[in-house]
Ligand code: B12
């Protein structure tokens with residue numbers, strides 16, 4: 001048994017990981033070893049003894065962003081990119097099994113002679129990881145078991161699961177090293193379609209090639225090192241991160257390849273703080289201009305990083321969706337210093353940039369007396385999407401260490417419930433565990449009630465951007481807004497038609513605002529865009545109401561099981 005910290009070591013240098021000191025056991029078969037990389041088993045959106053929770057489905061938006069929005073909630077699934085990244089960067093025969101059931105996983109183990117079984121999981125999944133290790137020992141005793149991902153940050157994990165290697169931090173370099181391959185070879189980016197099986201208002205959107213953004217992962221970790229931040233801590237903490245693509249040139253090359261392979265013009269850039277690396281972003285912009293790339297980018301960035309750019313720079317870079325932490329104005333995080341986040345988010349939206357705000361409930365200064373006004377403040381940002389999360393000391397973070405030292409961690413909380421959407425896992429000075437959940441739920445509800453469905457908000461932002469930039473001198477920018485408007489105006493207008501009616505029972509005022517926006521869309525749309533709502537609107541209203549009924553009956557959604565093999569040879 002060995003606990004490795006490869007990625008963290010390398011990230012201290014802020015270079016592509018390739019440094020390792022000391023002895024390191026390699027797999028005897030090297031690149032001939034047959035590898036299975038699997039995510040944890042489902043079904044996920046149910047309560048079970050392995051740590052699945054109905055409150056914690058395998059869905060980004062419905063889990064933590066739009067979950068109070070009923071049939072207007074955006075539902076979609078995302079693949080397990082970490083193991084896809086590893087698969088693309090080893091020359092050994094490798095299978096990725098995503099979202100298996102226990103039976104699928106068992107079948108893989110029984111029908112293939114795997115030399116290495118890699119399991120990825122985050123902290124909530126620890127009981128599933130344990131069970132998968134047990135199954136592997138039983139069904140494929142010759143396999144070496146490697147466990148990676150955030151689950152590796154749990155203190156004492158070595159004693160909780162039966163694995164041969166537990167990898168903390170970056171995994172590509174670890175796996176390459178384990179197989180005796182070149183760790184410092186350039187990172188090959190897998191072709192990743194960012195989301196799948198998207199549903200909203202009771203219908204599943206068609207999956208045409210190129211219709212969904214490609215995911216690009218330029219780096220992992222974030223040097224800002226906020227005390228609660230698990231991704232920052234996992235890849236080295238404050239001042240550190242691991243870059244897969246150092247320069248704008250490298251990034252541009254990867255994106256161009258994805259554009260070609262997946263026929264996309266939009267990218268979901270999975271980098272915790274993409275805009276912080278200004279030199280790389282500005283070089284990317286230069287190349288986009290030279291290559292006449294009218295790309296759209298969805299990025300994560302902190303307020304202080306966004307402030308390094310003018311609105312024009314952001315728009316020209318194609319930033320069309322931005323996820324930023326608002327946390328709380330009184331929290332004192334460096335990333336927020338000097339930023340009026342309300343003004344910033346308003347400005348971004350006026351420039352056609354959809355903003356996803358993220359607010360923490362249960363910060364140290366929160367009390368039952370001030371929490372309502374803090375939530376009202378958050379909601380007043382009127383962002384397109386809003387994530388609310390409980391302040392949560394997660395193993396591996398400085399906050400966890402601090403709470404542990406202060407004796408404030410609750411010892412009887414199951415790891416499966418430490419995901420920020422249930423109840424506190426620590427003793428808060430002023431707010432009880434039960435109340436933490438009530439305040440969290442109220443925040444989601446309040447945002448929905450006051451600001452309406454996110455679908456309405458994103459159509460409003462698109463329209464604002466289109467009006468502002470439809471005659472912009474840079475043709476790439478004009479094309480981007482016109483393209484989106486052309487594709488979406490009819491659909492959005494129809495959705496607004498249905499939303500206006502359905503939202504009357506929630507809040508008449510918002511319903512009126514939706515109506516006003518629909519009229520604006522009418523003015524800016526072409527013939528089809530004006531005609532479509534009469535036909536599609538009633539259909540969407542019907543599917544919306546049908547979905548409401550289904551949800552009321554407890555309907556949940558699960559991702560499909562996917563098996564993908566590379567460099568494959570039958571055993
Ligand atoms: C996409 C994503 C999801 C997707 C699903 C992904 C999936 N298929 O499992 C969705 C949206 C459904 C999701 C859901 C949840 N997520 Co999530 N998610 C992410 C996100 C945004 C990106 C993950 C990613 O691909 N990163 C890029 C890859 C390259 O990094 P990586 O996965 O860490 O992999 C690297 C290493 O960890 C390592 N590695 C990983 N696996 C393995 C396996 C082996 C064998 C080896 C050797 C190495 C290795 O190597 C990889 C390359 O370096 C991260 C945030 C982030 N920036 O990472 C959060 C994150 C992983 N999610 C998190 C959480 C908490 C959740 C939820 C509980 C929701 C919530 N309340 O926040 C649910 C849980 C769902 C469930 N039932 O299991 C936390 C995990 C916290 C923790 N310490 O455990 C993160 C870090 C977000 C955060 N900052 O809080 N998530």
Ligand code: SF4
Nearest residue numbers: 222225226229232272
């Ligand atoms: S800025 Fe965001 S990603 Fe970076 S450490 Fe803070 S919370 Fe984490």
